[in-house]
Amino acid sequence: MSSRLKDVAALAGVSTRTVSNVVSGSASVAEETRVRVQAALDELGYRPNVAARNLRAGRTGLIGLAIPELYSPYFGELASLIVEAAQQRAWTVVIDQTSGDPDAERRLLEGTGGRLVDGLIISPWALGPEELTGRPRHVPAVLLGERRPHGLADRVAVDNVLAADEATTHLLASGRRRIAAIGPQPHLRNETAAQRLAGYRNALRRAGLHPDPALEQPVTTLHRTDGAEAMTALLDAGIRPDAVFAFTDELALGAMHVARRRGVRVPHEMAFAGFDDIEDGRYANPPLTTVVPDKRQIAERSLQCLADRIYSPASAVPPLDVVIPHQLAVRASSGWTDS
Amino acid sequence: MSSRLKDVAALAGVSTRTVSNVVSGSASVAEETRVRVQAALDELGYRPNVAARNLRAGRTGLIGLAIPELYSPYFGELASLIVEAAQQRAWTVVIDQTSGDPDAERRLLEGTGGRLVDGLIISPWALGPEELTGRPRHVPAVLLGERRPHGLADRVAVDNVLAADEATTHLLASGRRRIAAIGPQPHLRNETAAQRLAGYRNALRRAGLHPDPALEQPVTTLHRTDGAEAMTALLDAGIRPDAVFAFTDELALGAMHVARRRGVRVPHEMAFAGFDDIEDGRYANPPLTTVVPDKRQIAERSLQCLADRIYSPASAVPPLDVVIPHQLAVRASSGWTDS
């Protein structure tokens, strides 16, 4: 059905090795032969067998991207950038959705499924630091988010503590004093939410305010519904913050949606700031103030780390901690202008 | 570095074939031997070499998903469902972003990159029908969207004409008469926009209205910005429709955003309906009326088609045309209640 080097060689009247040389273009081939072989290649519609190449080369040219969920805007945008950057490096991306399942994350890190990928970019959700960095890995890995690496994997992330601090400070600067935090996840081993909470508290304390536990609304996941529920819980408890720092844009949008439905004027009575700079935030009503991580750099640097580990020998290089720059995009949701 | 069957066999004092039997669990192995081999497997941390397996099996266990862009909500949600459904079938998904590049789409369909995937699900953007179905393919393919198949590939899609008709009819039912259509793409060979335009016109004509070219706003791509530009163009031209049917939710959200910014009251003065049922639409202000394709079924049926083609011999089965059910979700953007 599909033709192999052998078939092409037979048709062109040369050895398989010569055909291989023509295909790869590496060794020297006489012009006349090259033309003849090329004609045979075209006639048979030869396509190299990737599995055989991989076996020979000891590499698959695949890298894995393991994220909790592909359908959320943040991970969708990030995945898109990673796929794009990988294409430029002639890598193909295979996507795994862990759905926040610790076993799935563990399985991927250990490579239990077999040596399919040359490297792995994983955004951990359920696994704690020690599990992530403790055990040996069969494949180079880059952790997105999380805290600084102790173990074997590189880490690429923004400075969550600083960024959360800046966002909160921005809200304080416009005179807000009762600022709610939507997004703590005390039930998870994951560090990201904890870091953003720490930044939020830092900012409050620096402004001379005491963090109020009643204003910290935990969530189970990071979807709009969770933000909506958190805001509902606050309002139903009679708590009326004058600003909200949500740990992700989706949480912020869900919360803002409920606030407006309940008749709260945004941003007059309640300002909002989020984290991630997803596209919807820019088109929300009002547009959402947010921390803007440089997602393109996250993608680029992650792949760079993988490339270094994959291609450099033995890699005695200690685990890297790559800090990605971020900005604060101030939009109407935290200003005084009406939407 | 990494251990092979041979290493495990040496350690356990058996042949590689026996180790292989233990790993696969297919052939019968004495309990005592199984235990001993398993111990060796664990000790060496054996991981099967996927490339070798693939070479032997003639399959890679990979399927390709080619979509214009991963970061758009619709494709993100769809990709997520396809990855999920593929995992259940023990398939791994590799993602290609075509970015609307006809060459990229062609390359994937022809499998120029080599026989990497066992099957391909492609959502064409730039290629026209004849290119999609004309030439022979090296790998089973499923087309998402597009029109009915003439050639070799199966096709999975909602009935775009009917769905667009229903959405428009719904707008007409609330008394709207000047209904704009945002989303025609006359510059593309792709059929989807043309089908939705046809459905929109059908509904108008059935209501005794003449489709007005001035109310049909073409777009280049399907992002929020395109919807925003389209609405800006309409309003700047002094055209003030009393309803908008946008061919995707993103277009609708962008258009609605601009309308509200310009002081148009939604839905009182202008009703909106979209297509796709992306999550943001449900949390928009006001929530967006939209055509809801059964995305889970799109994922399931696509994979089913691929599975049939991949596993069934010779496949004399003619190309399938799978029509996916849809619904119309009526929300506040097309009602009379305030947001």
Next chain:
DNA sequence: CCACTCTATTGCAACGTCGCATTCAACGTC
């Protein structure tokens, strides 16, 4: 007790490709 079946295990070969070493011919140089 022999023929036969069944279980457990094994060796061989092949999947398609490419690195390495080799061969062969042509050519130029001393």
Next chain:
DNA sequence: GACGTTGAATGCGACGTTGCAATAGAGTGG
């Protein structure tokens, strides 16, 4: 005219796995 050099093409083997056929041994029934 012998010799080294270069260019072109080839054959061999190995990457790690598993299907197939074969083997040896244990168990069963007449």
